Amino acid sequence: xGTKKKxxxxxxxxxxxxxxxxxxxxxxxxxxxxxxxxxxxxxxxKDINYQPNYLASALRRGKSNLVGVIIPRxxxxxxxxxxxxxxxALNIEGYNxxxxxxxxxxxxxxxxxxxLLFTQVDGIIxxxxxxxxxxxxxxxxxxKGIPLVxxxxxxxxxxxDYIGIDDYKSSHMVVxxxxxxxxxxxxxxxxxxxxxxxxxxxxxxxxALEKHCLPLDEDLIFECNLTKKNGRLIMEELLNHQNRPxxxxxxxxxxxxxxxxxxxxxxxxxxxxxxxxxxxxxPFTSLVSPSIxxxxxxxxxxxxxxxxxxxxxxxxxxxxxxxxKMILDxxxxxxxxxxxxxxxxGPFI
Amino acid sequence: xGTKKKxxxxxxxxxxxxxxxxxxxxxxxxxxxxxxxxxxxxxxxKDINYQPNYLASALRRGKSNLVGVIIPRxxxxxxxxxxxxxxxALNIEGYNxxxxxxxxxxxxxxxxxxxLLFTQVDGIIxxxxxxxxxxxxxxxxxxKGIPLVxxxxxxxxxxxDYIGIDDYKSSHMVVxxxxxxxxxxxxxxxxxxxxxxxxxxxxxxxxALEKHCLPLDEDLIFECNLTKKNGRLIMEELLNHQNRPxxxxxxxxxxxxxxxxxxxxxxxxxxxxxxxxxxxxxPFTSLVSPSIxxxxxxxxxxxxxxxxxxxxxxxxxxxxxxxxKMILDxxxxxxxxxxxxxxxxGPFI
DNA sequence: TACTTTTGTTCAAACGTTGGAACAAATATA
DNA sequence: TATATTTGTTCCAACGTTTGAACAAAAGTA
Numbered sequence: 001x002g003t004k005k006k007x008x009x010x011x012x013x014x015x016x017x018x019x020x021x022x023x024x025x026x027x028x029x030x031x032x033x034x035x036x037x038x039x040x041x042x043x044x045x046k047d048i049n050y051q052p053n054y055l056a057s058a059l060r061r062g063k064s065n066l067v068g069v070i071i072p073r074x075x076x077x078x079x080x081x082x083x084x085x086x087x088x089a090l091n092i093e094g095y096n097x098x099x100x101x102x103x104x105x106x107x108x109x110x111x112x113x114x115x116l117l118f119t120q121v122d123g124i125i126x127x128x129x130x131x132x133x134x135x136x137x138x139x140x141x142x143x144k145g146i147p148l149v150x151x152x153x154x155x156x157x158x159x160x161d162y163i164g165i166d167d168y169k170s171s172h173m174v175v176x177x178x179x180x181x182x183x184x185x186x187x188x189x190x191x192x193x194x195x196x197x198x199x200x201x202x203x204x205x206x207x208a209l210e211k212h213c214l215p216l217d218e219d220l221i222f223e224c225n226l227t228k229k230n231g232r233l234i235m236e237e238l239l240n241h242q243n244r245p246x247x248x249x250x251x252x253x254x255x256x257x258x259x260x261x262x263x264x265x266x267x268x269x270x271x272x273x274x275x276x277x278x279x280x281x282x283p284f285t286s287l288v289s290p291s292i293x294x295x296x297x298x299x300x301x302x303x304x305x306x307x308x309x310x311x312x313x314x315x316x317x318x319x320x321x322x323x324x325k326m327i328l329d330x331x332x333x334x335x336x337x338x339x340x341x342x343x344x345x346g347p348f349i
Numbered sequence: 350x351g352t353k354k355k356x357x358x359x360x361x362x363x364x365x366x367x368x369x370x371x372x373x374x375x376x377x378x379x380x381x382x383x384x385x386x387x388x389x390x391x392x393x394x395k396d397i398n399y400q401p402n403y404l405a406s407a408l409r410r411g412k413s414n415l416v417g418v419i420i421p422r423x424x425x426x427x428x429x430x431x432x433x434x435x436x437x438a439l440n441i442e443g444y445n446x447x448x449x450x451x452x453x454x455x456x457x458x459x460x461x462x463x464x465l466l467f468t469q470v471d472g473i474i475x476x477x478x479x480x481x482x483x484x485x486x487x488x489x490x491x492x493k494g495i496p497l498v499x500x501x502x503x504x505x506x507x508x509x510d511y512i513g514i515d516d517y518k519s520s521h522m523v524v525x526x527x528x529x530x531x532x533x534x535x536x537x538x539x540x541x542x543x544x545x546x547x548x549x550x551x552x553x554x555x556x557a558l559e560k561h562c563l564p565l566d567e568d569l570i571f572e573c574n575l576t577k578k579n580g581r582l583i584m585e586e587l588l589n590h591q592n593r594p595x596x597x598x599x600x601x602x603x604x605x606x607x608x609x610x611x612x613x614x615x616x617x618x619x620x621x622x623x624x625x626x627x628x629x630x631x632p633f634t635s636l637v638s639p640s641i642x643x644x645x646x647x648x649x650x651x652x653x654x655x656x657x658x659x660x661x662x663x664x665x666x667x668x669x670x671x672x673x674k675m676i677l678d679x680x681x682x683x684x685x686x687x688x689x690x691x692x693x694x695g696p697f698i
Numbered sequence: 699t700a701c702t703t704t705t706g707t708t709c710a711a712a713c714g715t716t717g718g719a720a721c722a723a724a725t726a727t728a
Numbered sequence: 729t730a731t732a733t734t735t736g737t738t739c740c741a742a743c744g745t746t747t748g749a750a751c752a753a754a755a756g757t758a
Binding site for chain 4 (some may be wrong): 018019021022025032033034037056058060061062104
């Protein structure tokens with residue numbers, strides 16, 4: 001095999017007849033080291049292909065420059081975009097990120113947190129799994145004094161920084177839009193109300209209906225995991241309802257897709273008979289026909305703000321605990337699945 | 350802030366009146382330590398909430414138990430599935446993975462490799478960015494004696510373990526199928542032939558045409574990045590051809606989608622006038638209408654085999670260099686976009 | 699009883715880097 | 729010239745864990 005023995009700071013020191021600590025200081029740009037030695041140390045470092053041993057340095061300074069990021073799944077345009085954005089921002093500051101997926105499982109999330117703590121990450125950025133109701137593992141992070149920032153799937157009680165969109169407002173935007181399209185009976189397929197974001201979406205939906213003086217029919221509200229299959233099944237149930245809705249606001253794009261698919265199979269016209277609105281602006285929403293009206297969550301912005309909040313926590317380490325809660329405005333992207341009032345010569349979308 | 354001072358092996362030692370080394374040995378199940386002390390050490394460790402310092406242990410044993418995984422993007426069903434599978438297999442063996450995305454950029458890939466080496470990973474698993482033609486960074490990994498395993502996007506010349514599907518055979522399967530559907534003029538929208546996998550797909554396509562005694566028209570072969578946009582543009586070009594194809598084999602699902610979209614806009618019937626076959630079995634291929642015939646790449650299996658190959662490398666560290674090249678059989682998933690011979694009472698797909 | 703073997707533990711050095719204290723040399727100030 | 733300050737470096741201990749060698753005590757063998 002190749003050259004296995006690693007070059008260390010000592011090797012550089014030997015070449016130049018210096019001590020390791022002088023070399024270390026030169027590399028770290030210590031003010032007391034002369035420009036001359038700094039330059040020569042740099043040169044020798046390059047020559048002998050020196051690679052600093054991060055483990056040793058991390059151990060010594062008690063800082064790993066590693067940040068753990070826990071997301072439900074990378075295979076989601078929202079999370080992967082947030083991830084990219086976080087990564088960009090943190091790399092600039094010299095942090096590397098360890099991405100872990102919880103796959104929406106509470107148990108995997110706990111194991112992941114343990115693994116990250118074990119790896120001595122300097123902090124954790126997370127978006128909770130749907131299953132998670134017990135936050136003791138997150139308390140564990142907090143109790144270690146490690147910065148913790150949540151995005152999208154957050155939890156108020158934890159008392160940590162949070163960046164997300166205004167879910168309550170999203171629901172208002174959706175309902176406002178549907179009402180404008182003359183919908184009178186709007187159903188809601190939501191996520192489980194034990195999670196903050198879905199609770200807010202449901203609350204927004206209820207309040208918006210009330211705002212428009214529409215009757216609130218509890219039979220038209222569902223809570224589920226928001227998978228495609230959930231969407232299909234609940235849509236079927238809705239069709240069997242003695243008094244069918246004329247619009248369905250689905251709190252997730254995959255479930256919206258399932259609902260749409262079922263309607264197509266049953267030859268029910270969308271949006272003429274039933275309008276559909278999703279949530280998340282997954283790429284496929286613009287691809288299927290009819291294209292799905294949905295909510296854009298500003299993933300890149302969320303990622304950027306999350307990284308910034310995190311960096312602030314790292315730097316100001318022990319300032320008085322003022323929480324950063326940032327709530328972005330959502331954006332409604334209107335597509336064919338909800339456009340009852342069609343333009344005769346509309347633009348091609 | 351919470352309890353900041355970390356508990357160490359020393360704290361356990363103090364409680365029990367032992368030395369740190371005895372505690373370390375007890376925790377690592379050293380044969381010379383008595384069962385009694387092992388038990389009591391475990392107990393105290395739990396009581397005072399001891400968390401081993403991975404940095405210190407990694408530094409000492411010269412092994413980080415961290416594996417870097419480089420993929421073009423996590424936001425792809427194929428890569429995210431491979432990732433999940435790799436993660437599962439490696440976690441069992443006590444390895445944690447650091448996921449990094451190259452975003453198909455050569456430059457980002459290089460920076461990522463540096464970051465991973467800096468983080469002292471025990472090995473690297475990668476799938477090359479499309480842009481990558483220069484492998485010196487990968488040679489760098491090899492020269493450090495760190496195990497390197499490639500999957501899907503590999504490169505023969507590097508001389509490392511590789512796991513992927515048989516791209517050459519895939520093309521044969523696609524062409525065989527299209528010929529069976531009575532297609533006579535089959536175009537190919539491929540990836541850049543400087544990457545091994547796309548070169549093989551193109552070669553397979555050529556050979557398969559020859560096998561079926563179909564004329565090979567160089568005007569019907571394209572190389573591109575396989576984005577959705579590429580698919581649209583090339584489809585447009587194909588339509589303007591004096592002698593239109595009656596089928597297009599696209600080496601990526603996104604490009605296939607773009608092509609399909611363009612055909613729909615132009616009111617060209619798929620598959621009746623032009624059949625389409627994609628590659629990769631991305632979820633949307635079954636969602637759009639018509640659903641897209643495509644190639645399934647067995648992502649979970651690839652991930653599993655990749656992890657296994659990696660573990661073998663780690664364990665047998667310096668055995669004679671016998672390469673593990675594993676080529677899986679692809680699977681053709683036939684959907685509506687290529688089914689010219691429709692069944693009258695076919696199953697609903 | 700004397701000697702070997704086994705068992706359970708301690709000792710000490712190491713992994714590579716860092717940073718404060720110490721120190722000598724060079725330079726500045728009186 | 730004597731003293732204070734600055735500059736550039738070395739010294740040394742530390743970060744927390746691991747591991748081979750050393751060692752004493754207990755157990756086994758003659």
